[in-house]
Amino acid sequence: MVTATRGYRAFQAANAAVLTGVVLVTLFPFVNIVARSFSGEQEIRSGQVVLWPKGFNLTTYQKVMSDPVFWANYRNTVVYTVVATVIALVLTTCYAYVLSKRELRGRTVLVGIAVFTMFFNGGLIPNYVLVSSLGLRNTLWAIVLPNAISVFNLLVMKAFFESLPPELEEAAAVDGSGTYGTLLRIVLPLSKAVLATMLLFYAVSFWNSWFAGFLYMDRQGLFPVTVYLRNLIAGATGGTDNTATSEAALQIAANIQAVTIVLIMLPIMLVYPFIQRFFVSGVMLGAVKG
Amino acid sequence: MKLTRRHLLTAAGAATVAGLAGCGDDAENGKEGLDDKRAGAMDGFKAGDQFKATEPLTFSILMLSNQAYPYKADWPFFTELAKRTNVTLEGTAVPGSDYNQKRSVMVSAGDAPFIIPKTYHPQEEAFIAGGAILPVSDYVDLMPNYTEKVARWNLQPNLDGFKAEDGKYYLLPGLHENAWQDYSLGVRADVMEKLKLPAPQTWDDVADMLREMKKAHPDLYPLSDRWSTPPQPGANNLLNLLGAAYGTHAGWGWTPTHWNAATSRFEYSGAQPEYRAMLEYLHKLVSEGLVDPESFTQTDDIARQKFANGKSFVIGVNAQTLVNELRKDVAKVPGAKVSKLILPTGPAGTVLPGVSRLESGLMISSKARESKNFVAMMQFIDWLWYSDAGLMFSKWGIEGQTYTGKVDDGSFQLDPGIKWAGLNPDAPKDLQVDYGFSNGVFAYGGSTAMLNSQFTDEEKAFQAEMNKRQVSPVPPPAPLSVEEREQVTLWDSALQDHVFQNTLKFALGQRPLSEWDAYVKELEAKNSQQYLDIVNKAYERYKKEHG
Numbered sequence: 001m002v003t004a005t006r007g008y009r010a011f012q013a014a015n016a017a018v019l020t021g022v023v024l025v026t027l028f029p030f031v032n033i034v035a036r037s038f039s040g041e042q043e044i045r046s047g048q049v050v051l052w053p054k055g056f057n058l059t060t061y062q063k064v065m066s067d068p069v070f071w072a073n074y075r076n077t078v079v080y081t082v083v084a085t086v087i088a089l090v091l092t093t094c095y096a097y098v099l100s101k102r103e104l105r106g107r108t109v110l111v112g113i114a115v116f117t118m119f120f121n122g123g124l125i126p127n128y129v130l131v132s133s134l135g136l137r138n139t140l141w142a143i144v145l146p147n148a149i150s151v152f153n154l155l156v157m158k159a160f161f162e163s164l165p166p167e168l169e170e171a172a173a174v175d176g177s178g179t180y181g182t183l184l185r186i187v188l189p190l191s192k193a194v195l196a197t198m199l200l201f202y203a204v205s206f207w208n209s210w211f212a213g214f215l216y217m218d219r220q221g222l223f224p225v226t227v228y229l230r231n232l233i234a235g236a237t238g239g240t241d242n243t244a245t246s247e248a249a250l251q252i253a254a255n256i257q258a259v260t261i262v263l264i265m266l267p268i269m270l271v272y273p274f275i276q277r278f279f280v281s282g283v284m285l286g287a288v289k290g
Numbered sequence: 291m292k293l294t295r296r297h298l299l300t301a302a303g304a305a306t307v308a309g310l311a312g313c314g315d316d317a318e319n320g321k322e323g324l325d326d327k328r329a330g331a332m333d334g335f336k337a338g339d340q341f342k343a344t345e346p347l348t349f350s351i352l353m354l355s356n357q358a359y360p361y362k363a364d365w366p367f368f369t370e371l372a373k374r375t376n377v378t379l380e381g382t383a384v385p386g387s388d389y390n391q392k393r394s395v396m397v398s399a400g401d402a403p404f405i406i407p408k409t410y411h412p413q414e415e416a417f418i419a420g421g422a423i424l425p426v427s428d429y430v431d432l433m434p435n436y437t438e439k440v441a442r443w444n445l446q447p448n449l450d451g452f453k454a455e456d457g458k459y460y461l462l463p464g465l466h467e468n469a470w471q472d473y474s475l476g477v478r479a480d481v482m483e484k485l486k487l488p489a490p491q492t493w494d495d496v497a498d499m500l501r502e503m504k505k506a507h508p509d510l511y512p513l514s515d516r517w518s519t520p521p522q523p524g525a526n527n528l529l530n531l532l533g534a535a536y537g538t539h540a541g542w543g544w545t546p547t548h549w550n551a552a553t554s555r556f557e558y559s560g561a562q563p564e565y566r567a568m569l570e571y572l573h574k575l576v577s578e579g580l581v582d583p584e585s586f587t588q589t590d591d592i593a594r595q596k597f598a599n600g601k602s603f604v605i606g607v608n609a610q611t612l613v614n615e616l617r618k619d620v621a622k623v624p625g626a627k628v629s630k631l632i633l634p635t636g637p638a639g640t641v642l643p644g645v646s647r648l649e650s651g652l653m654i655s656s657k658a659r660e661s662k663n664f665v666a667m668m669q670f671i672d673w674l675w676y677s678d679a680g681l682m683f684s685k686w687g688i689e690g691q692t693y694t695g696k697v698d699d700g701s702f703q704l705d706p707g708i709k710w711a712g713l714n715p716d717a718p719k720d721l722q723v724d725y726g727f728s729n730g731v732f733a734y735g736g737s738t739a740m741l742n743s744q745f746t747d748e749e750k751a752f753q754a755e756m757n758k759r760q761v762s763p764v765p766p767p768a769p770l771s772v773e774e775r776e777q778v779t780l781w782d783s784a785l786q787d788h789v790f791q792n793t794l795k796f797a798l799g800q801r802p803l804s805e806w807d808a809y810v811k812e813l814e815a816k817n818s819q820q821y822l823d824i825v826n827k828a829y830e831r832y833k834k835e836h837g
Contacts, residue, residue, distance in 0.1 A: 045591070046595070047591075069360055124395060125395055125398045125399050128395050128396075128399050128401070129399045129400075129401075132399065132401055214385060214388055214392065215392065215395065218382040218383060218384075219383055220355060220360060220361055220362075220383045223385070227385050228385075230385065230387045230388070231355070231357045231385035231386055231387040232357050233387070
């Protein structure tokens, strides 16, 4: 092993310091929210809670978790996210794979059509009218279809497919594999890294999104949980109808936002470690010889 | 001319507006042609009658879902309502957090439910040009309870203020019998007792009271206020109260124009001599160390902490924050008592601003006009939102089930098994959450007896004192045309910023009040005079055309 030069060691130390700083800054709000969610009302109001819960209290957790609307909306979020992510992944992959073929005629036009929507769109009300007249309101499809292809993700994926050595596909063709066979058996298994990235991008964005659900759903039981949370935060800070008087009500008013945020971000954060192992570089190292 | 994208967009926008305005013309047939719209309506429906549709009807409604009591379609409110009126309400649930946005989209897309509640004037103005909402003033003769209350409580001048350039209004507001003054100052009553201070009657008395407190506690600022959320300059409740006492508009009560009845002209509020007098008073309090300079910038939490820890004795208050916040906050200070001051009076005399007598209200979709049940719907709205029985029902529910007694003779009593706000705090059921009554979508406004039924004795005494005061007249209508409103809006934000910034500077002494004339000149340089000319011209025009 080669010993590192002094300059490189200094660089590493500085690097570690800066990155640690970034991690702390990023982590702090999360830790603070978690601490607040377990703390007592008095301690929160007087600003004592920073990194560790003070005046341990679970009243709000009990209250939120016993609310059937919360769980109904939570279930909606899970369903919307899973269905939307699967559909988005399939459509984006197909589109990107096609666009990555340089010999495709009309390729520039197809790319142009996609990129156009990055810069222009019909606007809020025309979109609403469109979704309404297609009869999609109050259905899952109002959330899934308008956001099925993110052009940014599409371009990332296209670039990835273009970087695959064409020899691999030529070899597959020589062995008698058709277009779909090549895509499914050769290209996709080699694209786990980008698929995992896309999965994460899509899942997180669908999980966090609230606007489509808010706009196209007309019944409480159809909202995603993010709409529930948003209303909660507005209700707690607006305060015009805040008629809390009892001890429990004050406790709930103090940290219901923190509790709900923790409950909502938990599952999507747990997804990261499972996907992380696909983020490996160099899977293709040595795939093409000579 | 080179066509840029901006030109195209402007042209497209203008075309859309023209198209929408075109649609609007059809709906403006007025009262004629209602004969085929009477299905389900009652013949000879008059004020005080129980409305009951002659056949089962369903009306769509935009239903704000409040987080404190999320909307449930099976609330006893809805089942009992159907039993009494034969009407089922079909709600589109909208989270309260973004109600206005969804309302905008649905109305603009022509997709709104028939009944669109919880609209605060002047929000409805944005929808008038599109023709999507009904000029309700054309149809109030279908609403006997509404017209009766407007006449009896003398609210027509207030309603005139809601009128658009065409002389019609587009919002059915909640009606209050009396002006309701909720806000005042909260004081530490025990500190006043110890110093043997009498309850202040005027704002000068308040200054004396603060001086005595300062004498006894030289190390602190006796008044440290809250409610400093922008865009207003800060200490917005204090400024609002002072503005009303001096005969101008400030803080929460800020409006750019002030009606001068003596000259029959609108004046620019921020340039009035009254505004200057108010600032002189406030500056005196700050310079003597009676008001915490941080009052204008600190968060509510910090202001409350100062009050809670005995670092201040006076703070802004309303009926709810008195009970829910201040009393709880000072609980750990031995002997501490908080009470709400009877609103002090100023040079303007014992007056209350009259504009508070109209509440948020309903818009009606223009499409409803085409329905064969239109007349029945207007009768239904009249009963539920404007009849005494309907108001009582939406606020307190069902006699014998959720309450007993009457509000008029003071025998009203909420069922002990039901909690509401501070009443029956340990009851198992909640009037709003479990029953759907006292819902902000349906229950607001009403007679003084009705409003009083929800107050504590202490608050009733405060309100009784307030109701002795004279309600100041509302300004006459001066509706602007679309172009005028656009022009005025352009000037308004620059003017308003300047007024707010200088309000703070004058109050805190960063700018001496001797520079007042220079400040008025600065306002004029920002078109305050042109602004007034437009408003006064609109006033004259309206008086000539509709007067």
